[in-house]
Each structure stands twice: as structure tokens, then as C-alpha cells.
Amino acid sequence: MVSKRFIAKRLLLLVPVLFGVATVVFAILHLAPGDPARVILGQRAPTQQVVQLRRELGLNDPIWVQYGRFLADTAQLDFGQSYQIAKGSPVWNVLADRLPVTIELAIYGQITAILLGIPLGVLSAVKQDSLTDHVTRIGALTGISVPIFWSGPLVLLVFATFLGWLPTSGRIGSTFFLEDHWVLFGTQLPLTGMVSIDTFILDTGAFVQSILYGEGLGAFASLTEYYASFISAVQHLFLPVLTLGIYSMALLSRMMRSSMLEVIRQDYIRTARAKGQGERITILKHGLRNALIPVITVIGIQFGTLLGGAVLTETVFGIGGIGQLLVAAIGATDYPLVQGTVLVFALLFTLVNLGVDVTYSYLDPRIQQ
Amino acid sequence: MATETSTTTDSRGIVERLRASPFLSELLSNRLAIIGLSLILGMVLLGVYARLFIDLGAISQSQLAAHPNKAPPGWLGSAALDQFLFGTDAAARDIFKRVLYGAWLALKFGVLVVGASTVLGISLGIIAAYYGDVVDNVVMRTMDVFLAFPSLLLALALVAIFGAGLSKVVIALTLVYTPRFARVVRGAALKVLEDEYIDATVALGARDPRVLVRHVLPNCLAPITVQSTLNFGLAIIDLAALSFLGFGAQAGTPSWGLMLKNGVSNGLLTGDWWLSFFPGLFLAITVLGFNLLGDGMRDALDPRMRETVE
Numbered sequence: 001m002v003s004k005r006f007i008a009k010r011l012l013l014l015v016p017v018l019f020g021v022a023t024v025v026f027a028i029l030h031l032a033p034g035d036p037a038r039v040i041l042g043q044r045a046p047t048q049q050v051v052q053l054r055r056e057l058g059l060n061d062p063i064w065v066q067y068g069r070f071l072a073d074t075a076q077l078d079f080g081q082s083y084q085i086a087k088g089s090p091v092w093n094v095l096a097d098r099l100p101v102t103i104e105l106a107i108y109g110q111i112t113a114i115l116l117g118i119p120l121g122v123l124s125a126v127k128q129d130s131l132t133d134h135v136t137r138i139g140a141l142t143g144i145s146v147p148i149f150w151s152g153p154l155v156l157l158v159f160a161t162f163l164g165w166l167p168t169s170g171r172i173g174s175t176f177f178l179e180d181h182w183v184l185f186g187t188q189l190p191l192t193g194m195v196s197i198d199t200f201i202l203d204t205g206a207f208v209q210s211i212l213y214g215e216g217l218g219a220f221a222s223l224t225e226y227y228a229s230f231i232s233a234v235q236h237l238f239l240p241v242l243t244l245g246i247y248s249m250a251l252l253s254r255m256m257r258s259s260m261l262e263v264i265r266q267d268y269i270r271t272a273r274a275k276g277q278g279e280r281i282t283i284l285k286h287g288l289r290n291a292l293i294p295v296i297t298v299i300g301i302q303f304g305t306l307l308g309g310a311v312l313t314e315t316v317f318g319i320g321g322i323g324q325l326l327v328a329a330i331g332a333t334d335y336p337l338v339q340g341t342v343l344v345f346a347l348l349f350t351l352v353n354l355g356v357d358v359t360y361s362y363l364d365p366r367i368q369q
Numbered sequence: 370m371a372t373e374t375s376t377t378t379d380s381r382g383i384v385e386r387l388r389a390s391p392f393l394s395e396l397l398s399n400r401l402a403i404i405g406l407s408l409i410l411g412m413v414l415l416g417v418y419a420r421l422f423i424d425l426g427a428i429s430q431s432q433l434a435a436h437p438n439k440a441p442p443g444w445l446g447s448a449a450l451d452q453f454l455f456g457t458d459a460a461a462r463d464i465f466k467r468v469l470y471g472a473w474l475a476l477k478f479g480v481l482v483v484g485a486s487t488v489l490g491i492s493l494g495i496i497a498a499y500y501g502d503v504v505d506n507v508v509m510r511t512m513d514v515f516l517a518f519p520s521l522l523l524a525l526a527l528v529a530i531f532g533a534g535l536s537k538v539v540i541a542l543t544l545v546y547t548p549r550f551a552r553v554v555r556g557a558a559l560k561v562l563e564d565e566y567i568d569a570t571v572a573l574g575a576r577d578p579r580v581l582v583r584h585v586l587p588n589c590l591a592p593i594t595v596q597s598t599l600n601f602g603l604a605i606i607d608l609a610a611l612s613f614l615g616f617g618a619q620a621g622t623p624s625w626g627l628m629l630k631n632g633v634s635n636g637l638l639t640g641d642w643w644l645s646f647f648p649g650l651f652l653a654i655t656v657l658g659f660n661l662l663g664d665g666m667r668d669a670l671d672p673r674m675r676e677t678v679e
Binding site: 016017020021023025027033141146153154156161162168303304305307311312315316327330331335338345349350 | 511626657
């Protein structure tokens with residue numbers, strides 16, 4: 001069991017960190033060169049206007065007043081208005097549009113990494129010093145040495161440009177329109193913003209409707225036509241997810257291997273074997289469960305690398321998530337947008353690590369002491 | 370712990386001392402670590418060679434005829450282009466020369482980032498460990514804030530403050546990497562401070578700086594070296610990543626990151642793979658070298674550290 005006290009303590013520890021994060025983010029606007037009012041109005045705007053805008057934005061107030069206001073606004077997820085990229089619209093709206101894109105990429109990337117990395121790490125440890133082990137280890141070491149902005153272009157060149165099996169960029173084929181809501185029995189329902197899930201919902205809706213009111217069971221014959229937009233979305237996601245996932249997979253399999261090696265030398269493994277327990281069950285039930293515990297912490301830490309990787313992946317594959325948004329915002333000196341994006345990234349990372357810590361304490365209650 | 374201390378008035382020869390060190394003998398018997406070291410040394414040689422002898426001067430109009438743009442590597446068939454081992458880029462520049470020069474840039478800026486953050490991290494970590502209490506808390510909680518950002522994103526946020534350019538990227542990455550060193554050094558220093566010889570030194574009347582520099586620091590060197598080596602690879606990737614995103618090297622600089630950026634924008638859809646392939650290959654080989662060596666060092670230092678040093 002996870003005690004409420006542990007979670008409360010862990011949350012309390014978050015407060016100074018979040019405070020510090022907000023301070024760093026506040027500093028972005030105030031340490032960056034240039035007058036924000038000038039940036040908004042352009043270099044040729046009359047001084048009169050600039051002075052007035054400075055007053056409106058509260059840039060003439062003492063720095064601590066501005067800091068207090070920033071903290072209060074940030075606590076309400078109000079990051080101000082975008083200067084350039086989406087001029088005039090609230091930063092939060094822009095972020096809310098783009099965030100699901102990055103989260104989708106990160107989740108699939110993480111799942112790929114876990115599904116491939118953990119079995120490989122276990123295999124490598126169980127067959128220590130065999131050929132399989134050497135190949136896996138060297139493969140993993142190579143995997144963490146290959147930057148995403150090289151592996152990304154390479155898989156694109158091979159699978160999209162040369163073989164033509166998969167699309168080169170974007171989130172869905174150009175013949176499809178990304179809806180932002182769906183209709184069920186006449187009611188409008190919001191969608192997630194994650195293209196694979198949304199298209200699946202919409203396609204399934206159309207398909208079921210056709211079975212009930214149209215073609216009947218004959219609709220199964222043209223299943224791929226009904227799921228065309230979903231298939232297109234998956235095809236577009238495949239290479240980015242693969243690129244992002246492989247790097248994390250390599251990291252995870254290394255951790256899993258060393259953790260597993262430590263565990264299978266423990267007495268309780270010897271005991272399990274001595275009592276005649278099958279090797280499979282010994283490894284999976286007694287070994288894996290214990291070896292996973294430290295790896296879960298690593299998954300949290302490595303999630304930061306994954307988010308950084310998402311920025312690069314989005315850039316290579318032309319996917320408009322918050323990573324690409326951040327890069328564009330920095331290029332355009334759109335500081336409120338930079339602040340909002342950086343804060344959201346830091347929050348995501350911190351929350352995932354909080355979740356990881358809680359999971360960890362659930363799996364290994366000793367940590368709560 | 371197998372650390373080399375230079376503080377003793379040891380009269381043994383350097384070779385004998387190296388041989389007596391279990392750390393080095395262990396490291397030198399690790400084949401993968403030796404491969405890593407060779408890769409790094411090879412890259413250093415190439416980089417230095419490029420810095421000294423390769424002329425990246427602009428291509429004159431008369432040369433342009435013999436310098437077609439986006440020419441594939443010479444060995445792929447067209448005999449006329451034999452001179453271009455790695456082909457040419459969209460601006461008709463010889464990719465081979467630029468990739469070699471990129472090694473010089475990557476290593477130079479990597480040394481700057483890792484060197485600066487190691488020095489900063491050592492200072493902060495040792496001070497935090499030695500003075501403890503409030504100092505420790507202030508220093509380490511500040512480090513925690515920096516560690517609360519995913520590293521590439523913190524670097525991007527700092528670039529938003531400092532502006533783009535290789536020298537500014539070096540400063541940004543130094544700030545990003547310092548907390549990692551501070552953490553490792555603090556941990557190591559706390560362990561060293563428990564040893565009796567520290568008490569003895571203090572009892573003999575040594576002042577703080579002397580204790581820290583002559584006694585604590587040398588005994589923390591092993592984990593610091595491992596950390597530096599492993600982070601060197603990451604630093605080179607991050608440097609290239611920032612150039613790739615358009616915030617590092619200025620247009621025209623033969624940095625691997627920038628060459629990859631050009632490769633993506635000019636060669637992906639047309640299938641001109643050599644624009645991206647060679648710069649990335651050299652980058653990956655360099656990073657692999659540091660990872661192999663770092664892994665070997667970590668295992669040699671203490672096999673039990675595998676999980677604690679990232």
C-alpha cells in the first residue's frame with residue numbers, strides 16, 4: 001500500500017521545485033534581450049505606441065510586482081498572449097491544441113521502448129555472455145549513440161523516399177480532414193486531439209452506422225475503406241514512433257540487463273531453483289518482478305530524454321506538436337509562447353516522475369520510510 | 370577505491386603506479402573500452418588534421434563546373450566525381466572535408482561544455498558536501514530545479530535567453546550539465562569526508578581550501594572522470610541537436626548538426642542520402658566511442674555503480 005502520508009510528503013517536496021521552475025520560466029522573458037513591446041509591435045512602430053503597450057503589459061511595474069503577477073497567472077494556467085506565432089490568441093489555447101500531438105508521440109514511443117527494451121534486457125541478462133547477450137548489448141550501446149536527428153532522416157529515406165512504403169511527413173494523408181469533434185446520437189462530443197485515437201473513433205462510428213443502417217454486414221468487406229483515415233494516421237505515426245522508441249528502448253534494455261543480473265544472483269532465486277521451480281517461472285515471477293523495480297525509476301528519468309527526443313522527432317517528421325512549437329517560438333522571439341511551452345514540458349516531466357515515485361513506493365514499500 | 374592520488378611524495382615511476390592501479394589494469398583489459406578509446410583518438414586525429422590542413426575556403430566560379438551541387442559520393446560510379454568521397458552538398462561543398470572539420474568542432478565545443486560543467490559541478494558539489502546544512506540545501510535545491518527540466522528543453526529555454534550561436538549554446542549546455550556533476554561530486558565527497566584522514570588533516574591545522582583541493586578532490590576523481598566521459602557523448606549530441614534545430618552553429622559552419630539540418634531540408638525528399646548520412650555517421654561513431662569508454666571505466670571503477678551513474 002502507498003500511504004497517503006508518503007504521497008503528501010512527495011507533493012510537498014514538489015512545491016519548491018515548481019516554484020523554482022516558474023522562476024526560471026519568468027526569467028526567460030526578463031533576461032532575454034529586447035523590449036517585449038517592441039517585439040510585438042515591430043521595429044518600425046512609433047515610440048508612443050511602444051510606451052503605451054509597455055504600460056498596458058505592466059512592464060513598467062517593479063520586477064517583484066511583475067513576478068507576483070506572473071506566479072498568480074501561471075497558477076491559473078494563464079500564460080498571456082502569443083506575440084507572433086498565433087498573434088493575439090491566448091498561449092494556453094495554442095498549447096492545448098498542440099499538446100495532445102506530443103503526448104501521443106511520447107506515449108507510443110514509451111510503449112515501444114518498454115515492450116521491446118524490457119524483454120531484450122531480460123534475455124540479455126539470462127543468457128549472459130552468450131552471443132545473444134553480446135549482440136543485444138552492442139546493439140543497445142549503438143542505439144544510445146545514434147542521435148534521433150540522424151536515425152530519423154535515415155528511416156525516412158529508406159522507408160518513405162526509396163521504398164515509398166510510408167509517408168514522409170505530417171500526421172495524416174492530405175485527403176483527410178482532421179475533425180475536432182464527433183457526433184453521437186445528435187450530440188457533439190469532443191475528441192482527444194490524438195490523431196490515432198480520433199480517427200479510430202470516427203471511423204468506427206461510420207462503420208457501425210453503416211452496419212446498422214446501410215450495407216449491413218456487407219460493410220465488413222470494405223473494412224479498410226471505412227478505416228482509411230485511421231490507417232493513414234497509423235502509417236504517419238509509424239516512423240516517428242519507431243525513431244523515438246528505439247533510442248529509449250536501448251536505454252531501457254541496458255538498465256533492465258544490469259538490474260536483472262543483480263537480481264538473479266540473489267539467494268531467493270537460488271532457493272526457487274533449488275525447490276525445483278521451472279526456470280521460466282523463476283525468471284519471470286521471482287526475477288523480473290524484482291528487477292523491474294529500479295528500472296521503473298529509470299523510465300521516469302528517461303522520460304525527459306524522450307520529451308527532448310520528441311522535439312527532434314517532430315522537427316524531422318514535420319509533426320506540429322509542442323516541440324515544434326517551442327522551436328518556432330524561440331525562432332520568432334515569441335516569449336510568452338516559449339514560457340508556456342517550457343513550463344508545460346517541465347510540468348509533464350515532473351508529474352511523470354511523481355507518478356513513477358508513487359508506483360515505485362507501491363512496488364517496494366521500504367522506500368516510504 | 371582505486372583512485373590515483375597525486376598528493377603523496379611517491380617516488381615510484383609512473384608506469385609502476387599505473388600498473389598497480391586496479392582501475393587502469395581493469396580498464397585496459399576491457400576490449401570494448403579499448404575500442405572506444407581508439408575511436409575517440411582516431412576522431413581527435415582526424416579533427417586536428419582537418420583543423421591544420423583542410424582549407425574550407427569558398428569555391429570560386431571556375432571551380433563550380435567541377436563542383437556540381439548534390440553530387441553523389443564518387444565511388445558510386447561517376448568517375449568524374451572521384452574526388453568527392455562523400456559527395457557534395459546543396460551548395461556544392463565537399464562533404465568529406467566538412468565532415469572531418471566537423472570532428473574538430475564537435476570535440477572542441479564538447480571539451481568546452483564538459484570541462485566547464487565539470488569544474489563548476491566539482492566546486493558546487495564539494496562546497497555543498499563540505500559545508501552541509503544551509504549551503505548544501507541552497508546549492509542542491511537549485512540543482513534540483515535545473516534537473517526538473519528535460520535537458521534539451523532546458524537548453525532550449527536558455528538559448529531563448531542568451532540567443533543563438535555556438536558560444537552561447539556552450540554556456541547554455543554548461544548550465545544544463547553542471548547539476549549532474551554537482552550531484553555525483555557531492556555524493557562522492559560526502560563519502561570521502563567520512564574518512565579518518567580528513568579528520569587528521571583538519572586536526573593538523575589545514576584550512577578549508579587545502580582540505581578540499583588537496584584531499585577531498587583527488588579522492589573523488591574516479592567517479593568524476595566516469596561522469597565526464599559518459600556526459601561527453603551526450604554533450605556532443607546536444608550540441609549537434611541545437612545546431613540541428615537552428616540555434617547553434619551559424620550558416621556555413623561545418624558542424625555536424627548543421628550539416629544534418631541541411632541534409633533534412635535539402636536531401637530527404639529527393640533521396641540525396643549522403644547529405645545526412647556521413648555527418649550523422651561520424652557523430653554516432655564519436656558518441657559510441659565515449660559510451661564504450663565510459664561504460665568500461667564505470668565497470669572498472671566499481672561494477673556496483675552500474676545503476677547509480679547514468
